[in-house]
Every structure is written in structure tokens, then in C-alpha cells.
Amino acid sequence: MNAVNESWLSAADSGVLRLITAGSVDDGKSTLIGRLLYDSKGVFADQLAAISRSKYKRAAASEIDLSLLTDGLEAEREQGITIDVAYRYFATPLRKFIVADAPGHEQYTRNMVTGASTAEVAVILIDASRVRDGKLLPQTKRHSALAHLLGLRHIVVAVNKMDLVGWDPQVFERIRAAYAELAAKLGIAHFHIVPMSALEGGNVVRRSEHTPWYDGLPLLALLENLPLGGPLPRAEARFFVQWVIRHDGHAVDDFRGYAGRLAAGTLAVGDAIKVLPAGATARVARLVQFDRDVDAVHAGDSVAVVLDRDIDVSRGDLIVAQDAPLRVAREFEAELCWLDQRALSPVRQYWLKQGTRLTQARIKAVHTRRDIQELQDVGAGGALAMNDIGRVTVTTREALALDPYDEQAATGAFILIDAATHQTAAAGMVR
Known part of the structure; x- marks a missing residue:
């Protein structure tokens, strides 16, 4: 991630929600992300001009092909498909978002796994015009299973292209029932579902006039209000040593620290720790960030840990609380x-x-x-x-x-x- 994106994340004061769009081929994932970017003013004028001139544009002459905002590879635009995961960033007054567009083709399922590995929310798209007799497409099942397997906190089902079925509430209810059956089989305890049209924009950012029978939020409002992931029930410290720092080894007051990023939990000066897999124990004497000492660090922080005694610690070792019940x-x-x-x-x-x-x-x-x-x-x-x-x-x-x-x-x-x-x-x- 480049410096611009790092500064964008550090400026977040309302939380950052990481989400991935998934589903079958031609369910409209790229168009949905393009719509979110366009309606949230996350697209520059020169980007719009560029995609309007694209030789791969598939929309009518007077319309913008929003899918081209995420399908950036030449092969993707040529074939009209998504091949690799595309990451985009946008913000609203309430929240900042990192969104990944996953391929729908079965042969690129592995790309969905990599995109979902850091996400909290999966937006599973379903093409309302392609569901026959309540039978969901195989990739809808596959991506839903993977989202549950990878432990994503929220599943949002976006029933797209409702404009192609006349915004028929009965079609929506049949899809809701079919997905509820799938969720029960997979062990998904709860999911949100929204009828929408990514192409027209109905129920994406603004409420559609065609769905007086729908009493939920539009997709973006729903994403703005989903609770961000809090700490896990057992969020003890997990600190993988990345680098052993040694300064002035010949001096009496030499420095020996173990640098890395705290992957989970909290670590504070004075904590009793053990180093795995060997099991040696010590206490945290100092926590050094750049040129200053701090009293404690939290998950996501980079830090150099100084222990109160010299023990054998190498790259790849894991520092945890002394009583942590790891196997x-x-x-x-x-x-x-x-x-x-x-x-x-x-x-x-x-x-x-x-x-x-x-x-x-x-x-x-x-x-x-x-x-x-x-x-x-x-x-x-x-x-x-x-x-x-x-x-x-x-x-x-x-x-x-x-x-x-x-x-x-x-x-x-x-x-x-x-x-x-x-x-x-x-x-x-x-x-």
C-alpha cells in the first residue's frame, strides 16, 4: 500500500470498513462498485472522460459504463469480465471504505479468497433475472460458503437488476427465501438483503421509488451503519517478531529490541510474556515506537519490544501473554x-x-x-x-x-x- 493510501487510512476518524463484492458472472459487481464511487463523488472528471472514450464501453452512447472504473486490466475490458481483485477507496461523511471487486468466474475463485481474507463484509450479488424456480447459481453458493468459512462478520445480499424483472416484490421474496435456505445449510446465522439496480442506482445510494414494499435501508446507508469489528472474545496479545534490533552491543547500556507488528490484543510495559515455541519467559521493559517510548500498544501498531532480560528470540518467534493457552x-x-x-x-x-x-x-x-x-x-x-x-x-x-x-x-x-x-x-x- 503506497504512502498516499497509508495517509488516507490514518486520517480516518469514523472507522474504515473493508468489504468485498462477490457472486456469479455478470451479476453486476463491477457496476455496483462504479455506482458507489460515482454517487459518492469518488471519481475524478478525467476518469469519467477516459472511460467515456474507451473502445470497450458497453453502455449506450449517452451513458457511463461504470464497470470500467474497476475493470482496469486490458483483458478484463476486452472480454467484459473481472479477472483479478480490484481495490478501490471511497468515503462518505459517516465512514471510509476499502472495497474489493472479486471475479465471478469459477476459475478465479482463488482470487476471491485473497480479497476476502482482510474484509469484514461480503456483499453477495444475485442477478434477479437469472434465478429460476428459487435455484441460486453455483458461484453464489461457493462465494457465500467461502465468506462464512473465512469468518466475515457480515453478509449482505444485494439482489441486483431488479429493474429487469419490473421491481417485482414476489421475485425478491423468492430469492430471499432461497438464500435463507442456503444460509441455514452453511451456518450463516444472520444476513441483510437489499433489492436494487446498480445500473440505475435504485436502492444503492438513494431509495428507489419502485420499492415501497421494501422497508430497509439502501445499500450504502446499510454499510455506513454496520458495526465495525470489535475485539474477539479472546483477544490476547499475538506479536510475531519480524526483526531483531541490536545497537551498541559493546556498551553497557546496549539496546536489544524485537521489532514487528502487534497482530492482536494489547501489550503493555510490565506484562509477563513468553516466547513461543521455545517457551522462555520475561517481562516487557520498554515499548519503543520510532524515537519515543510508549506505555502500551494495540492491535495493528508497529513497535520494538524490549525485555527485562536477555533470552533467545529470533525472527518468526511469537510473543504472547505468559498464561496464553496456545497449542x-x-x-x-x-x-x-x-x-x-x-x-x-x-x-x-x-x-x-x-x-x-x-x-x-x-x-x-x-x-x-x-x-x-x-x-x-x-x-x-x-x-x-x-x-x-x-x-x-x-x-x-x-x-x-x-x-x-x-x-x-x-x-x-x-x-x-x-x-x-x-x-x-x-x-x-x-x-
């Missing part, structure tokens, strides 16, 4: 979202990266694969292909400090890297 193990079960074009093979060697720790790993067993069509686990046959989600047993060369992903994502998430090709092979969640 330290070399073997564990996890769910993998397979991202690589090369299928998983238990005989291949992978690197596992958790925070700043990197260690060799193997997949000891593949237990099940999640069938998105039937919404249940099935036999995996010992392998996972690109875009598959499966339950596996992982073994690692070095011990890892582990939390269940749904309790503490900082120590419950990891990636696998193919040792031969150096491609990111999978995103994993400890279960």
Missing part, C-alpha cells in the same frame, strides 16, 4: 483453499508461512473435500485441485504456536508455498 505442535488439522494450478500432492514438499515464521511442511493426509453444489464434505481421493476446499492434516519441521482460526486469525491462518516453483499453493485455516 504448540508439529502436526495439526486445517482447512485449505487450494490456489495453485498444480494439484496438491502429499509427496510434494511445501513451505508453510505463519506470520513471520517460515518452516518446511508436508500434507500428511487429505481427509475430505467440500462439495459446493451439495454443501457437504465428500471424499477427496488424496488430492485437492485448484479452487477446492478440503480438510487436511499438516506436519511441519518446526513446532508452531497455534490458535483455532475462528478464535484468533493471527495465529490460526497460514499459507503454503510450493518448494519447487515458489508459487503460493494454498491458504490455510487451523481448525
